[in-house]
Amino acid sequence: MSQQTIQLYLKGAEANQSDPYRKGNLIVLPEKGRVIVSGDLHGHRRHFEKIVDYADLENHPETHVIFQEILHGGPEDDYGGCLSYRLLQDAIRYKLLYPGQVHILLGNHDTAVVNQGTVMKNGREVNVAMQEAMKREYQEHFGLVHQAMVHYLLSQPLAVKTPNKIWISHSLPADPYVESFDLEIFNRPYTAEDTRRPNPVYLLTWGRHHSPEALCRMAERLEVDLFVLGHQPQDEGWAVVGNNTIILASEHSHGCLLNFELERLYNIELLSERVVPLASIL
Ligand SMILES: [Mn+2]
Secondary structure (H helix, E strand, O other): OHHHHHHHHHHHHHHHHOOOOEEOOEEEOOOOOEEEEEEEOOOOHHHHHHHHHHHOHHHOOOEEEEEEOOOOOOOEOOOOOEOHHHHHHHHHHHHHHOOOOEEEEOOHHHHHHHHOOOOEEOOEEOHHHHHHHHHHHHHHHHHHHHHHHHHHHOOOOOEEEOOOOEEEEOOOOOHHHOOOOOHHHHOOOOOHHHHOOOOHHHHHHHOOOOOHHHHHHHHHHHOOOEEEEOOOOOOOOEEEEOOOEEEEEOOOOOOEEEEEEOOOOOOHHHHHOOEEEHHHOO
């Protein structure tokens, strides 16, 4: 059982590194096809399943599905331990079935797992709670399972870039860091150290409250027109920020996904029309 789990994480890491669209830490998507983007899932299995059904990858070989922030939240064991690591494992299995079509991005909760820190969600500590559940499940093998999980998390790409100039990442550096943010992080292998404050992966995944001006400047620096982000909770499931950014959330009953084509040009209005409430998918 523990051996299989360790193997799953190692195979998932290999699949991330050998993703046919991976260039450095980016996924650079091709000229043609469809993209389905999930916002934060935080253990929401039903929405994960809906996205999998909606994408129907088996019958749509040119469709790509992007996930982020799968951990921390959702079902608990009898002792209040967080079981979201099981949803991540299922997402890795999905990637292994469709390695060139499923792309799972690094989120800040992943960095909390890497650094074994505490992290709060809705007023509750979730990272130690997840470790406790994993200890109950994997017993004396917990250390090796956790190590394999960290290895997997650090293999994840940081962002997706499309030919029609849309950038998808968990977040972006907050306003004070927009100018100084080191874009080399997308080209060189990143390490656990990079996920710690104030290093670039930390800035990328933890940034919040971006001004419209900062989002414009970041778009210039990254040579894109539009951003699709997660990370910041959205009661309505999505929101537009400034004139170039959509923030998605997929972790609650108003959760949404985004569904767009790679061969079309979008502005923020046209892209907003491609937001789909998960409740509308039966
Ligand atoms: Mn987040």
